[in-house]
Amino acid sequence: MTLRVQLCGEFRVWRGRKELTPTLARLGKPKTLLKIFITHPGRIFSPDELIELLWPEAPADTSATNLRKRISELRRALEPHLSRGSQSHYILTRSGGYCFNPHAPCTTDVQEFLRLWEEGQRFESAGQFGQAICAYERALALAQGEFLAEDRYEEWTLALRERWHEMVLKTLSRLAECYAHLREYQRALDQCRKMLELAPTREEIYRQKMLYHYLAGEESEAVHTYQTCVETLKRALDLQPSPETLALYEQIIQREVSAPLPPALHNLPQELTSFIGRAREISQIKQLLFSARLVTLTGPGGCGKTRLARKVASELLRDYPDGVWLIELAAIADPKACAGADRRFPGAARNRPSSGSGPALPAPQEKKYAARAGQL
Template sequence: MNRIKIILVYKNIASLQKIINLLNKKYELLSISNCKEIIPILASFKPGLLLIDQFVIHQSGMSFLVKMKKQYPSIPIILISQNPSADFILKAFRNGARDFLPLLASEKEITGIINNIVRFVYNFDDYDTTRPIKVDTVPKTGLHHKWSKMKASTHTILIKCVHIFDKFHKSGSEPRYCKKKESSSKKEKKALPSTFKPLRVKINFLGTFRVQINQEEILSWSGKKTKELFAYLTLHHNEPVYRDVLMDTFWPNSKPDAARNCLNVNLHNLRIQLEDKFRIKDVIFFKEECYRFHPDICFEIDIEKLKELWKKAQINEHQNNESLAVYFYEQAAGLYTSDFMIDNLYESWAETEREYFRELYLSILDRISKYYSLNGKIQDAIQICDTILHKDICREDIYRRLMLCYYRLGERDKALKQFQKCKEVLHQQFKVDPSQSTIRLLQQIKHEDKTLQIF
């Protein structure tokens, strides 16, 4: 039993010295200077909280937040920042940040922010930093809903404040948030679906974006933005999507009134298309500043199936059931027909998802090829390794596996050629030489070391 553990990722440790001194008094703190060091540390250190310097995120991009949100959703992330921009706030919350800690915050503010996060994540209503806790405590039923509600509330307040002061104050016009709201009864009446016909929606995000409703495919859309808007909403169909998020995602450079009008027009076109083609109403409805799909819609989405198979494979792999794990890995790999939404290459939100699923796919192929190489399917392992290198030519570990596979087949010349390819690619891309592991393997192959093991 230990007090809560915190990992702090910094770029300039001097600027964070005040925060570090305070954290060392109240928590068990581990400070590191690189995001890449976090993943190997998580299993042994088991942090209850991550504090990350904003400049580290600027340097590594939002992909790190996305990765943590996907793989470790139970570990909350707080960003340390001074005067963050509206765009950065929006992207950070959208990609997994739970809160912001001002760089010049007082001791009371620092402990208050951290304690609030701990209360929600670990369900401690009277949290005391001197009280020992289990950092791997499993949240109670309903806690995820409570936490999502808190994050959504914080997100809305921040975005509203930014828009009010940045976009309206100077112009003197009335913010849209200050407009008179409809009565709750009237709003409720508009929000609730009235005439809904149950339907099944099948969506393929991998490759070209495709939609089938009740087994009938949508072949044309009323507009490009309408299609992208529907894709974004279905990607987040398990959670409410805030109107401000949609406006800033699809019309980031427009004034609020213009962005809101564009959103309304495209949603109207989308609803009309669904109603005219499938005689469906109230598929997407608006309530409490959010858009939602009707809860009775049954979604079948390829990327959700992919992640489900990945999790099953991981569970069996951890239980040392390799054959069943590989079966699920193979099923998952079969779903990956191409990269995420290849017909929408220039939207930042799609690129984030594309990068995540590409890395997941390569990880799946890596595990399959390793299993094949260790169980006599060397030709199949070589073919999969070639597929990995086609996606990511800089994977030095895959070149080593190919060297070993060819060596085991008695084709030493091809093994040596793989080393040469690896050397040329690393020099061309990064101006570096192969690692000592790769060079050592080369020497073993040259000397025909029969004890070599495929890895």
């Protein structure tokens, strides 16, 4: 049965659907032991290390006995039906010490956060900023409350808490960058404000915020952000802004900020095979897209409509600087829900050709939607 552990905010534990938090709270030290083990899966702690963490002032002989009892209590709390002498699935005895089994059926909110972070990184690296935003936001939704909030003053948590703090800041920063790539500068600025609440003296956050204000046409706000940075660094650290921050400020007031050209915005999947032929159809679809607001591809299932639509979309990336978006409709059962499906992609409804004229580029449609459209 899977163990689920919440490390952010209140420490909570479930085995399957049953919550074990009240039982662990009554036991006391076994709860602390679980926190130590679960945050270091696979690491073997010697009895002396654990005694130092739990009873630093107690006599060694009594502490060793206490430790064995508390380990036994923790094992029974996690596995009430574990018979005497049986091997625990979670708390292992190894080389004279103890460890949390890294292969045990167990998930934590931190593990899920890191999985979503890596997913966001992959999407961002591929230029698929809409999906990256979804992944980063889902990760941050798990980061509610302090990491091991009940143990904020325990020495063994300090390094862990600092790493978690940096991870949250890094995720907010990447989320802000993704929004900026989509030219959703106000949402990018929202992430900067959250970062400054967590790290009010972090100078690179001020630079990020200054740049987004400038790109949003809010030059006075960019200057104000610089002034706030100067005052905060002086008051809190008795420091002056770095040359990098000063250089950005001077570029802003002179309106000479050199922002790199953003990559083409899209969420098109990486194709595993090359596209061969159908040049005539591709040319016809391109022509239709510049004279109609909607182009529907119809045909028997499996004839390659979706692949053809993605090919055309990939060839039009530079013609639509606001983005080309694939909106999955196959999983939508209610036809009325299709109209709002593009809301997941910031700014997707505003796509226009670079010339400023012509229709919005409709996202390539999935097969089911194309078939329904063809029957209207």
